[in-house]
Amino acid sequence: MAEPTQKHTRRTPIIGMEVHVELKTASKMFCGCANDPFHAPAPNTYTCPVCLGMPGGLPVANKKAVEWTIKLGLALGCKVALFSKFDRKHYFYPDLAKGYQISQYDQPLCENGVVHTELGDVRIHRVHLEEDTGKLQHTTIDGKRVSLIDFNRSGVPLVEIVTEPDIHSAEHAKAYAKQIHEIVRTLEISDADMEKGSMRLEANISLADDPNVLPNYKVEVKNINSFRFLEHAITFEIARQDALLNDKKIPAQETRGWNEEKRTTIVQRSKENAEDYRYFPDPDLPPMTFDAKYVEKLRAELPMLPEEKIKKLEDLGIKPEFAQLLSSSEFPLSTLETLFTAAKGKGFEPNQVASVIINRKLDIRQVKTEHVLEILANTYTKDEVDPKELESAVSAVLEEQPKAVADYKAGKTQVIGFLIGMVSKKLGKKVSPKLLSSILVRMFSSKY
Amino acid sequence: MGTLNTLTLTDAIRKLHNNEITLDALYADVNSAVSSKNSALNIYLAQDKYAEKSAEKGTLSLLRGVPIAVKDNFLTVGLPTTASSKVLDGFMPPYESTVTSKLKKAGGVIFGKTNMDAWAHGSSTETSDYGPTKNPRNPEHLPGGSSGGSAAAVAADMCIAAIGSETAGSIRQPSAWCGVVGLKPTYGRVSRAGVVAMGSSLDCPGPITKTVEDAAILLNVIAGQDKYDATTSPVQVPDFTKMLKTGVKGVRVGIAYIDHEKLVGTPAAKAVEQAAEVLQSLGAIVDRVPLSQTLKDNTILTPDYAIGVYTVVQRGEVSSNLARYDGIRYGHDRTHFGDEAKRRIMLGTFTLSKGYADKYYVKAQQVRSLYIQNFRQLFSRYDVLISPTSPGYALKLGASKDNPMFGELEDMLEEPSSITGLPGINVPCGHDKKTNLYLGLNIVSAQWNEGLVLRAGYAFEQNTYWNSWLKKDK
Numbered sequence: 005m006a007e008p009t010q011k012h013t014r015r016t017p018i019i020g021m022e023v024h025v026e027l028k029t030a031s032k033m034f035c036g037c038a039n040d041p042f043h044a045p046a047p048n049t050y051t052c053p054v055c056l057g058m059p060g061g062l063p064v065a066n067k068k069a070v071e072w073t074i075k076l077g078l079a080l081g082c083k084v085a086l087f088s089k090f091d092r093k094h095y096f097y098p099d100l101a102k103g104y105q106i107s108q109y110d111q112p113l114c115e116n117g118v119v120h121t122e123l124g125d126v127r128i129h130r131v132h133l134e135e136d137t138g139k140l141q142h143t144t145i146d147g148k149r150v151s152l153i154d155f156n157r158s159g160v161p162l163v164e165i166v167t168e169p170d171i172h173s174a175e176h177a178k179a180y181a182k183q184i185h186e187i188v189r190t191l192e193i194s195d196a197d198m199e200k201g202s203m204r205l206e207a208n209i210s211l212a213d214d215p216n217v218l219p220n221y222k223v224e225v226k227n228i229n230s231f232r233f234l235e236h237a238i239t240f241e242i243a244r245q246d247a248l249l250n251d252k253k254i255p256a257q258e259t260r261g262w263n264e265e266k267r268t269t270i271v272q273r274s275k276e277n278a279e280d281y282r283y284f285p286d287p288d289l290p291p292m293t294f295d296a297k298y299v300e301k302l303r304a305e306l307p308m309l310p311e312e313k314i315k316k317l318e319d320l321g322i323k324p325e326f327a328q329l330l331s332s333s334e335f336p337l338s339t340l341e342t343l344f345t346a347a348k349g350k351g352f353e354p355n356q357v358a359s360v361i362i363n364r365k366l367d368i369r370q371v372k373t374e375h376v377l378e379i380l381a382n383t384y385t386k387d388e389v390d391p392k393e394l395e396s397a398v399s400a401v402l403e404e405q406p407k408a409v410a411d412y413k414a415g416k417t418q419v420i421g422f423l424i425g426m427v428s429k430k431l432g433k434k435v436s437p438k439l440l441s442s443i444l445v446r447m448f449s450s451k452y
Numbered sequence: 453m454g455t456l457n458t459l460t461l462t463d464a465i466r467k468l469h470n471n472e473i474t475l476d477a478l479y480a481d482v483n484s485a486v487s488s489k490n491s492a493l494n495i496y497l498a499q500d501k502y503a504e505k506s507a508e509k510g511t512l513s514l515l516r517g518v519p520i521a522v523k524d525n526f527l528t529v530g531l532p533t534t535a536s537s538k539v540l541d542g543f544m545p546p547y548e549s550t551v552t553s554k555l556k557k558a559g560g561v562i563f564g565k566t567n568m569d570a571w572a573h574g575s576s577t578e579t580s581d582y583g584p585t586k587n588p589r590n591p592e593h594l595p596g597g598s599s600g601g602s603a604a605a606v607a608a609d610m611c612i613a614a615i616g617s618e619t620a621g622s623i624r625q626p627s628a629w630c631g632v633v634g635l636k637p638t639y640g641r642v643s644r645a646g647v648v649a650m651g652s653s654l655d656c657p658g659p660i661t662k663t664v665e666d667a668a669i670l671l672n673v674i675a676g677q678d679k680y681d682a683t684t685s686p687v688q689v690p691d692f693t694k695m696l697k698t699g700v701k702g703v704r705v706g707i708a709y710i711d712h713e714k715l716v717g718t719p720a721a722k723a724v725e726q727a728a729e730v731l732q733s734l735g736a737i738v739d740r741v742p743l744s745q746t747l748k749d750n751t752i753l754t755p756d757y758a759i760g761v762y763t764v765v766q767r768g769e770v771s772s773n774l775a776r777y778d779g780i781r782y783g784h785d786r787t788h789f790g791d792e793a794k795r796r797i798m799l800g801t802f803t804l805s806k807g808y809a810d811k812y813y814v815k816a817q818q819v820r821s822l823y824i825q826n827f828r829q830l831f832s833r834y835d836v837l838i839s840p841t842s843p844g845y846a847l848k849l850g851a852s853k854d855n856p857m858f859g860e861l862e863d864m865l866e867e868p869s870s871i872t873g874l875p876g877i878n879v880p881c882g883h884d885k886k887t888n889l890y891l892g893l894n895i896v897s898a899q900w901n902e903g904l905v906l907r908a909g910y911a912f913e914q915n916t917y918w919n920s921w922l923k924k925d926k
Contacts, residue, residue, distance in 0.1 A: 053547050053646075057776040059540070060527045060549060060646040064682045092772055094804075103775020153780070282804035284813055287653035287769060289682055 013246040016215035018222075019171035019207055019238065020129075023184050025076075025163045025194045026136060026202040027069050033135045033161035034063030034106060040156075041139075042200050047154035055159035057101030062288050065090070069161035070113065070292065072193040073133045075302050076163060077114025079187050079309055080128045084299045088113045089291040090133075093281040098151065099138035101158055107134035109283040113292075119167075119187075120311060121179040122328070127168040136160040163194075169208070169218065174238035178231050181205055185231075186310045190333045198229045205234050209241045211249060221254055225269055227261040237262040241269055313337055320344060326358040335361070339368050346373050352380045389435055394427075398443055401426045412448060420444055457481040460921050461518060461613040461666035468516040475517050478612075479504045482519050482563070485610045493586045495604050497524050498531050499564035506561050513559025514673065521611035523602045524565040525572055525648040526552050526657070531562065535648040536580040537570040538788040539777050549646025550678045551615060551657045558673045563611055566601025570790050571774065572617065572650040574598055575625055575859030576852035579792045584849060589631055589888045593846040596626030597859070602660045603630040613670055614660040619651045620762050620870035621841075621863030623658045624878040628892025629846035631880045631920060633909070634660045635667040636866075638899050639873030640685040642671075643678035649773040651766035652683075654870055662921045664879060664910040668692040671902060687900050695903050700911045701735030703904070706834035708741045708752045709865055720840035723882035723891045727838060727912060734911055741830065741837065750833060753826045757819055758867035759860050764803050764816035765871065771800025795856055824872050831898040836908050839865050841878045841892035865894060875902045877909045880918035890918070 032039045035054035044050050053061035074084050091109035117128030138158040142151050165184060171177045185203060188196045196203035205228040210219040225241055228234045240262075245255045260269035285291070308316075310331040317327035317340070330340060343361075344354040360379050361368060368376070401423060402409055408419045424440045456478045459467065467473045490496055500506070507517030522528065525535040527545035534540040552562050569579040577600025578584040585600045587593040588608035595604040599616025603626035606614050616623040618636040627634025635658045642657045649655060659670035671692050677684045707728050710721040732738040744751035774797055779785030789797070803812035830837065842862060852858040860867070869876050874896050882891030893912065897905045913919050 056781060058546065058782070059533070059535070059543075059648045059776075060545075060644075062645050062649075062681050062683075064680065094772060094775060096775070096778070098778075098780055101776065101781065103778065104772055280806045282772070282801065282806075282809070284768060284772070284804055284809065287651075287683075 013211060013242060015211040015213055015246060015249065017172050017238070017242050018169045018210050018212050018215075018219060019177055020169040021126075021167045021171060021177060021180060022206040022208070023165045023181065024204040024206075025165070025188055025196055027072050027161040027163060028194050028202075029066055029068045029072070029161055031066060032159040033066050033069055033133070034159055035061075037159065039160050041160060042202070044156040047152070047156060050156045051158070055101065056155055057103070063106060063286070065289055065292070066161060069133060071302060072191070073113050073131060073163050074294070074299065075191055075306060076165075076188065076193060077117065077131045078299070078303050079191055079306060080114070080117035080119060080131060080165070082114035082117035082128055082131055084114050084294065085111060086294050086296065086299075087111065087291060088294075090286045090289045091283045092286045093134075093283055095279070095281060097137070099140050099153055099158070101138065101155060105134060105137065106286055106289070108132035119180060119183050121176065121183050123173070123176040123179050124170070126170045126176075126180045129166045129168050131163060131165050134162050134164060136162045174235040174242070177207060177238050178235045181231055181234055183310070186332060190307055190309055192307075198231075201229065204229070207234065207238055207241075209238060209245070210255070211242065211245050221257050223255055223257070223269075224259045225262055226259060226272065227263075233262055233264050236264065236267065237269060240267065244269070308337060321354050322358050323355055326355060326362060329362050330358060335368055343368065343373060343376055346377060347380055350377055350380070352384060356380060356384055385434060389431060389433055393431070394435070394443065397427050397430045398440075398447055401430060402447065409448075454481045457485045457609040457612075458921065459612060460662040461669055462663060464518050464612050465514070465516050465669070468511070468518070475504065475507050475511065479507065479519065482609075482611065485608065486564075489588070489608050489610060492591065493588055493604055493608060494583050495566055495585055495601050495608065495610055496521070496564040497534065497536065497567050497582055497601070500531055500562060503561050503563045506556075510556075510559030510561060513557075514669075515555070515559040517559055517561055518612040519563030520555055520560045521564055521566050521602055521605035521614040522552055522555075522562050523568050523599050523614075523616045525568060525617060525650075526565075526615065527646040527648070528552050528562050528565065531565055533565065533648070534582075535571050536568045536582055537790065537793065538581040538784065539779075539786070540648075540783045541581075541788070543783055545646075547646060550643035550680060551647070551674045553646075554674050555615070560673070564605075566599070566605050566614065568601055569598035569792070569859075571648065571770070571793050572598040572619060572622060573770070573792045573796055573859075574852060575621060575862045576847075577601060577604075577626070578849070578852045579790060581790055586849065587630060587846050587889070589890065590846070593848055593887070593889060594629065594851060596629035596842070596846060596862075598622040598626075599634075599660060600626045600630075603627050603632055603634065606630065606632045606660050606662055613662070613666050615657060615670070615674070616660045617647055617650075617655060617657045618866075618870065619654045619656075619766060621859070621866035623656075623660060624841050624866055624876060624892065624894055625863055627660055627878040628841035628880075628890065628894075631883070631890030631918075632660060632662060633664055633667050633880075633913075633919075634658065634878045635671060635902070635906070636870070636876050637671060637675065637902055638685075638875045640683050641687075641689075641875070641900070641902065642674050643676075643681040643684050645678055645680035649769075651769040652773060653769060654762075654766060654873075663919060664877070664906055664913050665693065665696060667877065667909075668696050668906050671906075685900075690903055692903055692906055696906055696910050698907060699734060700731055700908050703731075703736045703908060704833065704835045705731050705736045705738045705908070706741040706752075706830065706837045707738065707839070708837045709743065709755060709839040711740075711743050712754065714843055715840060718840075718844060719882060719884075720842065720844055720891050724838060724840050724893060727881045727893045727916075730912060730915055731838075731908070734915060736908075739834070741834070747822050747826055749829055752830060752837070753823060753868065755864045755868050758823060758871055759864050761816045761819045761823070761871050762867040763857075763860050764812045765820065767796050767800035768804045768813050769800070770796045771798075771804065792856070820871050823868050827868075827872050827874060827898070835904055836895050836897045839894050839896075841865060841894040845884060845887065845889040845891060869896045874899060875905050877905045879909045879913050880920070881912070881916070883918055
């Protein structure tokens, strides 16, 4: 299928997202099995009667997972339910051991939050806790095509974060997903590794003629395992739906999967018929009640979140674009502050420190302060040069490099960088590139 | 051949402890009862060949190695567990249920697995995929169910004591029909871990025994919070044998349900009236609780609505609980489900469906809470409520056929206490000499009040002649 080329539409994209995050608790959601599906020595090793759906196996909720979900909800500005429960969601699939998934239906742990992105706010509809399924593997053994099931992932705690349809572009969706990724990583509740699938993205996409009226269809796109693919998938889907709407067709209500190789979404399942999961409260799990004090205790335990960190950095005089990049948990605020103070002592501004960290991709959790100061010195220290000496050096270089001069005249102005380097080399000193550049330009226009 | 198989659990433990009898002799008598009667009665689906060997290890523990019969829905390592369904034919459990593991730790021996209604769906043991069990008191009659095999094993002295499970009546009703004692504990008192689930919000394992004291001993062993069952309660477990013999003086007894149209003038109603007189003569304060069609203080809500509540809730949970039996990981595929299981799966699936859940499942839960309110009020006024366990004597073989609501109607007197999670006991309270069949008295109390239920049952049993084991002693 050819990729639709039209990138822009007069219609408003209406996008809601569902993000699934596997929590990295020590044990699974409802049993004592190790929660480490990606490092299991062999398939079906981290299993027990509960996560295999054996007769008589009963779930017992993982308290840590509940606590982490509440913390995530708080980090997303949600209201935490003081009464919540687990429900059974029924459907048949070979990787679903019990014939139902333990999830949350009408009383999720957290509701009504908001995530701020540079492209606009995204309201959080709900955050709920459920269990992951096993994994199917379709393969060939002894020439026979077989389907195998690995239950190591069965029962791993899974949080689902659902937004309101507040996202209006592929970039906006990407910014939102990155923000969620960052928050989850800051809370240290998940590896959120999209390649492995411990963070999974889904987007519900439709196009509205009137942005105030929700369209009467939506297309769910799954199998998106990077931020880049998210952007690609949404861009593709907007163009595809726009073309259909231009032809006066309403896109089918369906689930599609993103295929990065073919750069296209492919129909996975029609959603024309409303699914019936026959939800009912899981009688094996008593409802959960929390008091406000407990919720406040969890709130107090929250680490500094990216948004707050950005504000702190900006208060320290860091440019917004740097602050945004440094908000990642890779750059602990305390380490940044130590570096800023040390650099100030040597006459460097915090923004210079920020620039060096970002451009040199420094891992400040590893690199020593002295090393950072050294890099700063090499990058920003300038020697004093006599203007006459400077001019003669420039003249000499221009004489020696006729080809570069010719190139410059032909419009290849980027050779100026090369010439600056040659002058510095001739002088054996570090000279401000700005100054050199202005001298060069002046000499070009007068002499040559 | 001796008669040590007829010993009560209390006596067997005492005699083994005092070296009055040997395990060898006890096992010889139980084994001989099994070999002479099992093929006719169809009680055991599987037996542990090494039972006696295991018994020797338990001689110093509480239960002294006595043979205990266990319903086939408890997972037992080394003994196949099928819940009497062909879907699980030959299934060897990879782990042990909490109840059987507690019994073993206390020196009990899982002697064999008893027949039941397939998946515990029924009140006759006729829906078993392995054929019906017959009532040892009169083999032309049903043993009741679903724990019919366990009740029959006790009645036939083919074990010293047994374990059953009840969703609504499945311990008490077969106990009534077989003339034995059956205790359904408070929901959450005994762990469901390792028990093939039927109605998860109702299921409750419990003892089926020869005497009330036997039931108290077994409840002591199996009760308690379990980290593998989140619905078990941290409520403290008392020693149920301690208060057992303190009598019923001053205990407030309410007579319930005998003014229901189905019971008026029946032998079951008369037996309960006589039982009330016995309790009164022992110092209890006895009063009648009028039946009511609506929720009203000091009246008992008719059990008629409980039939509907129970049917909807239980079928919904059944349809969900049986979803795992897809034949992919273990067991056989769905074509092996019997008719009754299929009916329940379909009805449960329907009542949980979008658009119908509110009409059925949610509605049923609302009515369920009316029963909870009703009992809460009544137990501020009464300590125990008594009623017939079953509307009558054991019915004839074949009675459950072509009657999909057979169990729900037979168990209507247990359903209100089951859907509200209350404890109840069946003790024999009548006997028909012609048929050799029994009537049962159902004694119910408030949550966690098994102690009082046992106490009242013990007082009644010791002062009447209905218990066939105690009669022999007299």
